[in-house]
Each structure stands twice: as structure tokens, then as C-alpha cells.
Amino acid sequence: MNKTLNINLAGTLFSIDAKACDVLRDYLQAIGDRLGGTNGGNETIEDIEQRIAEIFNSYKNPGEAITIEDVQSMISTVGSPADFEQNNDSPQATVIGKRLYRNPADTIIAGVCGGIGAYLNIDPVLIRVLFILFTMFFGSGVFIYIVMWIAIQPANNHERRREMTGGNVYGYRNTGLGSAINEMFRVAKNILYAIARVVLLFAGIAFVIAGFALLLSFLFVFLIKIPGAHLPFNIEIPLATLPDLIRTTVTPASFPWILILLSAVVLLPLMAVIYWGIKMIFRFRVKDGILSLVMLVAWIVSAVALGFITFNEGVSFAQKSVVHKNEPLHSVSDTVYITARNSIPDMAAASMKAFKADKFYMLIDRQNRELHISPKLFTGKTDSGKENIEIAMSARGSSGIIAFDRAQKVDYRCSIAGDTIYVDNYLTINSGHKWMGETVRVSINLAEGKVVKIDETTDRLLNIRAWRTGSSRHVNSPLLSDGRYTYWVVSGSGRLVPYSRVNQTP
Secondary structure (H helix, E strand, C coil): CCEEEEEEEECCCEEEEHHHHHHHHHHHHHHHHHCCCCCCCHHHHHHHHHHHHHHHHCCCCCCCCCCCHHHHHHHHCCHHHHHCCCCCCCCCCCCCCCCECCCCCCCCCCCCCHHHHHHCCCCCCHHHHHHHHHHHHHCHHHHHHHHHHHHHCCCCCHHHHHHHHHHCCCCCCCCHHHHHHHCCCCCCCEEEEEEHHHHHHHHHHHHHHHHHHHHHHHHCCCCCCCCCCCCCCCCCCCCCCHHHHHHHHHCCHHHHHHHHHHCCCCCHHHHHHHHHHHHHHHCCCCCHHHHHHHHHHHHHHHHHHHHHHHHHHHHCEEEEEEEEEEEEEECCEEEEEEEEEECCHHHHHHEEEEEEEECCCEECCCCCCCCCCCCCCECCCCCCCCCCCEEEEEEEECCHHHHHHHCCCCCCCEEEEEEEEECCEEEEECCCEEEEEEEEEEEECCCCCCCCEEHHHHHHCCCCCEEEEEEEEEEEECCCEEEEEEEEECCCCCCCCEECCCCCCC
């Protein structure tokens, strides 16, 4: 443990480390040797000691020992003995042109007021009081201070210190009242600093928590599944991940680039937020300016490249076209059967990735590189009195002509045999083709009172296990069933309603 001494400097008592005391003594001795024989040299030495005492007071709280680092910092501020010019004819240092700098040896926040005081050769406490008054009555003090903080350079070398005071590197003497007010400002600064430190601590914790939460959310969507994808199956099916969905809608050459750039655009800001939060919490300082600049440039380049690629991919979805087909029904029976065909076996579907959108379900077959998209199936009452099936096949393209051509090529079949309507459970996008928004809407329009028998698969496509009458919602209400079909009736409102037991069993 280093030995500590007590010294009196310009009427102020300081505790100082023994090694620091040796350096300070040698420094003052060198100044005394240089200025002792000059005119006004003793007064100049007193000014220097007064200035050193003020600097030490700004470095330490009362009772804290001055270290050798504090002495070295003071010397860099005041200047070395060789910097003091000897002039037997004048007690003043050579006067040079003044410039405005921030004074790092007289700071409360950034040395702006100390620099102005040195430039005007007045007590900086007056400047500080003016800033407080401007802040209280005009609301502009803080803004002006910040602007000057940014615009004015610090006097961090001997040449600038000389320019700041016009050649008098020793500066002015604080009055007793000024010193007291400065101490009040320092106490207020310490209180505000403590409050800011607590705020930064909580802000850092919030940054870290938010960053990790968003990072886990991204990894969940990117690697595990897309939340909210529900299938009309009673079996467990692995849900689609974001790469699965992207792969279906972009060209193979663009797919890896989109994944890489998307990861960079999302992960780089999240990593920055976490890093800033950790810095706020632990208050460590590192020279990371170059790294931050490189990361910012990388993020900008990634975002621009991702936007360019996705724009080119999105152009192919610019136009939508719909092809309509109409097939009349000639059934004379009062009962119609609706049966799904070309269904994917449950065991095969269980190994596929699934995605649900507003108008369709998509099963992504990774093994065969195929997509299976369910149609949107509706049944209702015919308005014209003629029963029919309307099929609307839609697709997208870079132009209306291309979209219309793709819609015409949609491979979806709906056929009629006697009193049975057969509908495909899925339309398929074969391997080597990306999904271009192909969807199918099937509307089966029947006469009022027509009995409709629906198998289980079609039941799922129609999604009629839940329906609404008036203000009441009915779910899984008793239905007539023969084990394969459920029985429904076309109501006057145009919706299918359960075939009630009061009706004659068909």
C-alpha cells in the first residue's frame, strides 16, 4: 500500500500519494528555478500553485488522495516548466491571439463554460448561471450548450491552452463565492449523473431483454415454425418455417441470397441492441468506432441488396388474373353427394410442412419438391334456379397475359357423375416450378331444400362444423350421419344447415 502525505497548496490541504508528491515537488521546483529570478516571478508561481489547487479540486472529492496520474494530467493541462517563457522585463507571458476552446481543466460537464470564462477572462461560474437562467426561462440553455459542446474543440494541448487565454496559461483566480457555486454545480452534476446512471442501467437491461426476446422470436420463426399456422387435420403436422415458405415463392438462385441477406438485416440490429445494453449495464469502454462503422455499412449494403432482389422477385407477382369455368348440374334427385378425391394420405401429410393463409392451406413436400394447395370450397343457394358449379382459378404474373396463361394451366378438376360431385382435395405445383399465387375457388350452387351429403374430407374443406344462426353460434350440433356422410340442407338464406331430426330421414 502506497504511503500518503498531507500537503498545503495555495492554502488548500490535500492528501497525496508519496510518489505523486515527489513528482509534484520536482515540477514546482523546476518552475521556481525557471521563474524565481524574473520580474514578478513569485507572483506567477503563486498563480500557478493556485491553478494547480483548482485542478486538483476538480479531479477529486474531499479526502481522496492525489495520485501520480492526477499529477501527470495536471502537468499536461498547465504545461511543462519549459513552456514558461522567461522575460526579465515583463511579469506577463507573451500575449497571443485568443481563440475559444473548451477548458478540460475547469469542467462541470464538458468545459464549455470554463472555456468561455478563460476566453473572456471572467469567472466561468457567471457563464454557468447564465446557462441555468436560459434553461429555466427560455428553455434554450441546454440546446445551446449541446451545440457549443459539439462545435467547440477542447484545449487538450499546450498550444491550444495558450490560445484559449491569449498566452496566459495560468488563467484567472476563482473568487470564494465562485468556488462555492462551482462546488454546488459539481454536487448537482453528481446527483444528475447518479440518476442518469440508474436510468441507463434500466435502459440497458431493457435493451438486453428486448434484444434477446426478438432474437429468439426470429430464430423460432426462421428455424422452427411460423406461429398461427393451423391445419384442418386431427393429426400432428410439423408447421412450415420461414425458409420453407420463401423457397416456394422465389427462384432457386435467389433463395440462398435472400436467406443470408435477411439474416443480416435482422440479426445485425438485434446484436447491436444487445451490445449497447451490455455497455450501459457494465459501463465498459472499448474503441469500437471502426467496428460499428463496418457493421453499419454491412447492414446498409445487406438491406439494399435484399430490397433489390425481393423487388425483382416481386415483379413476377405484379398482376393477378382469374379464369372462370361453369358446369351445369342435371341431377333430378333431391339429394346430392359431395366427395373429395386425390386426397393426400394422413401418413404422407404428417411428414410434410404446412402453412395456412387466409384463403388456402399449403402442404410443402420437401422430399418430392411439390406443393399441395387446398381449394376454397363453398355451397349455397342458386339465384337463377339452375344448379351449377362455378370454378375460379387464379394466378399471378409480371403481366396480365402471363398471369392469365398460368391461371388457365392450373391443374384442378371437378367432375359430376349422376348425383355425385367429385372435387380434388388439392391442386399440385410440381417440382421445378415456384408457386405463383395459384388458388382455386369452387362454388356449388344448389336449389333450396336440396339435401347435401358430405364426406369427411369435404367437410373439412367447407369448414361447416361451426355456423351461425341469428346471434347464436353452433358448434358440433347433432348431425345425421351414416358413418361416411353427414347430412345437410340448403336453407332459404343460402347456407347449409344441419339436416334436423324433424325432417324425414333420407
